[in-house]
Amino acid sequence: MSNKLFLTLICLFGTISLFAQTRGHEFAIQSDNDSFLGQGSDRYYTNGIFFYYRKALKTGNSNSLQNKVLGFEIGQKMFNPQSGYVPDATYIDRPFAAYSYLGSTLNLLFKNESNIKLSAQLGIVGPAAGGEPMQKLIHNTFGFYHLNGWQYQVKNNVQLNLGAEYNKLLARASWVDVSLASYANLGNGFTGAGLGPLVRLGNFNQLFNSVSTQSTVSAADQTGLLHKHEIFFYYKPQINGVLYDATIQGSLFNKSHDAGSLEVTLDKKPLIFSQQVGVAFTTSRFLFDVAAIFHTREVEGMLRSHQWGSITGAYRFK
Template identity: 60%
Template sequence: MKKFIFLAVAGLFSAIALQAQTRTAEAGFRSENDSFLAQGSDRYYTNGFFLYYNKALDTAGIKNKNIANKVFGLELGQKIYNAQSGRLPSVDYVDRPIAGYLYLGASLNMLYKDESNIKLTGRLGVVGPAAGGYPIQKFIHKTFGFYELNTWQYQIRNDVEINLSAEANKLLARASWIDVTLSGYANLGNGFTGAGAGPMLRLGNFNQLFQSVSTQSTASYYGDTRLLHKHELFFYYKPMANVVAYDATIQGSLFKDHPVAGTQEITLDKKPFIFSNQFGVSYASNRIVLDLGVFVQTRDTKQMVKSTHQWGSIGLLYRFN
């Protein structure tokens, strides 16, 4: 009897311990800003803020036994774009359209045992004054004692954007501390249409692509029993070639003439090809997911004075049951 009670108690504590490692949900934010790089710049893509909620789904009843993880996500985000500065001597210095973009999105991330995945996302948003770019940037500048803005009267006019996107990754090769993945994406909609592809290099302690920071899949229904490492800590480098067919933050509404009559709206000419570099460090523990990144991108309008622009990124998620 005592042996039975001991085994029952041990089994109960084992189940509790296993459950404690199972983090089926996570929530957090990402903040992006060119000032994070301490270069004193305030131009082009200057600020972004995003809220995330991810929930892992049970894959036991799915007929496709190759699926290793499935994650449903919600996101709310805002991006703010300046010209070469938020304060200019005259309109002649506007070399990138001023715009705000606000959106709500939902995604489904399907991750497979062969370490490939496809993430499908739908976004409903708005570009223009309704996106709140000006009041947010004005609040930031006033709070931190920055200069007074004088360019938002030229911003892109209001337009509703409906966009679909697909992101895919496929492991190409791996050794114990290094691997290479092929990454790509495609966007389709009246706001953003284009595609991109490139390799992703990881160095350090990383997990399989079906349960990793790299594929936004740290939420899992099955805990950490399949992980290569209970804690991820790795450096990454991700260059990408991008084709841009349409960008509403540069060209304005797809269905309107520009500039919009009765406004001072300024739209310019997009660059059809953009090359970007992303590098940084990612960490994931039982409770915390942290990502620190730097982005460097070639000009996205033909009129841009600077040949590149760059920004820093800080992402933090809290994992829970």
Template identity: 60%
Template structure:
């Protein structure tokens, strides 16, 4: 009997070790966005973005939860008109703008495969966001053309923005599932909402421990369906934009200061976007490559659509020891 008890204890210990090996509690990564990734030969509108983030699985007591993830992020977005080099102000069909921010988010993921993610960001839009300096550095590094036109950029305005995201599983078969997605933004810079479906095809995990919902950092005791995820994803989405400070400038008084060269415009109220890509999540590394296509976002834009590519790399690691 003692031998039998020892064998059971050993098996349980091995199983627990395997579970902890699968459940990486922390992760660190970055995402890079650029229109040049799609090899279209364009350099316009949303032209570059860089984001660095850290996520940590959290303890929870709610029996309805399957995972809870805390995240921190720093990011920058850069916007151009039709080109990063314009001869004069008449060619500025979308304002020059930079957005630099830091943020935090909390992601509640439920056993019924729904989740709420709440985010808060603070930062600046304008010269202090360093959009001009970063774009100059990129163009010099890769031998691109010389920039001209940043003297017309959106002026400095302080930012506090909040957002909420909701996802819920609608349908699943062995290799395909469909999820309803929605978001809402509000703050001094961005106000709007969007809705659409997410289609996944391949070897994916449940929504509470999947790269699809940024929930691969976890302390939960629910083992994932697959040790590795690899799947195609497609996400069409309708978007309503009430305000965008990278287009309209500072919220409130729109009068220009004497001598200011700032050029602003008006955002389109309704846009349609669609994303298509591939995701991989292994025991240690996560990779994602996505292409995004968006209809006209600014009323003065010359082109009716624009697009960019996104590449994400994440490293997963343990930093949590369970209580004995």
């Protein structure tokens, strides 16, 4: 009897240990703002807020698939010119605009450390996206300067945007690896593509269960990981080709201006170079990613290039 009880307890604790290492669900919040870099700027991509829910799916008996993650998100991006206060339209070097959306992703992560992440977003650019009231709330709450210029913002237009990401490990040593990072977007809001390397230094895991590919949740215990917890620095330079950007150019299909409309749109630059530098780390349940992003000018007439900080926190659970 005692032997049976002992074996039962061993099996029970073994099961608890297995599930303790398996986190199948994740809630995450991401906040972007140029003020995070402490430069006192309030221009161009000035604020973003995003909420994510991710659920790991079973991979079945696949010989190639290591992990599969379904995600849902809601977010808002906000843009203004060189300042949130412009005396008149001649000072607008990047249009006032906001983009709010609902989206879903499916992340397929393979044993060879490549992944394909598919996404779809239904959103809106224009006053209905809520950029002006959100920026007013932020400025009034923290005692920032008075705003002027949202009367010139991009008009309302509904958007359907599709996207795909592809990442692939290229080389790895004990504490450093390099992978290919690429994406392509197609829609009446955002169409373009980007390509570049991702360099990681520190304690990182394989791309099928890593912060780098938003895949730290799994439906089964991920055995054979390089590290129990991740903590690494990363650098991600990228060349981005831009075919269309509705936050700069306005509606793709309706180019007519209503009588009395104050909308200001501009022409985008076809190529943008971006750099992202950050640090990411995980615990058994929590995840954090802190980064600085630097972009070259999106519009020829922009006074400066722009940069912002991004902070992501996530909680994983059974």
